[in-house]
Amino acid sequence: MNHATGIEISRDDERPVRQGPAETFTGQVSLKPLFDPNDVRNTSAAQVSFTPCARTAWHTHPAGQTLFVTSGTGWVQEWGGTKQRINPGDVIWTPPGVKHWHGATDTTAMTHIAIQAFVDGRPVDWMEHVTDDQYLDQRTQ
C-alpha cells in the first residue's frame, strides 16, 4: 500500500493467488484477492478462475453479488432454475438470498471478477456442494 498520499495503491504481487477451499468449491479454483472493505468501502472483490468442471458450492449473498466474466465460458444456476451460459463481458446480478452456484462449463475454463457487499461482516453464506448430477443436468425449460 502507498501511504504517501491519500491515494492507496495495492500492487498485484502483494495479493497472492489462493486455491479455492474444498469446503466451498468443487475442482481446481484459483482466487486472486482484489480488495477488501475499508473504512469507507463496504465491498470486497476477487478474480476467480475455474478449470473445466470446477464450480462453487451452492450459496447465497446477504447483499447480493455482481459477477463480471473476464475470460472463458461458464455456467450460473439458481436453485430451481436451469443453467445459463455466461461469456466474456457478461455481468451477472444475483439478488440477496438467492441460492445459486457459478463456475466453468464441463469443457471450458472461466474467469470472473466477483464483487459483493457485506452484511454483519459477511459477504456470503455457504451451503452444500453442487453434485455432479446437478452440475451436468441437461434439462431446459
Place this chain on the structure above:
Amino acid sequence: MNHATGIEISRDDERPVRQGPAETFTGQVSLKPLFDPNDVRNTSAAQVSFTPCARTAWHTHPAGQTLFVTSGTGWVQEWGGTKQRINPGDVIWTPPGVKHWHGATDTTAMTHIAIQAFVDGRPVDWMEHVTDDQYLDQRTQ
C-alpha cells in the same frame, strides 16, 4: 437482462462502448459500462481504456473510487502529489474528496475497471482538465 429467475444477466453486447466526453477527458478514451446501481446495489462500474496521453480531468468521488488495472501501464496523481505508475493487477483506492486524475502514460495505453458508490445520486464531481504541463510534469519528491 434475464428475468426468468432472480438472477439477471446483462450480456456484453447490451452495453455498447462510448467515447469519453471532451468535457471530462483529454484524448481518446473508451468507456464500456459494466453495471449501474439497482434497488440493492449502490455502486456502478465501467471498463475504461485510455490511449497514450489520454486521461481524465481532475475530479473527486463523494464515496471514493476503486480502480483495477486490467492491461497496459498508466499514471494516477493526487493534487499536490507526484504521478504514480500503475500496472496490470494493481488496485487503486482514492478516498472521498481527494482531487486526482488517472489515465495512460504518454507512451503506453492503459485499461482499468472503475468502481464507485453514489452519494445523493452522484458518483463523481468533475473539475478542470489536466493540462499538458501538469500531465508531463517530471518532478519527483
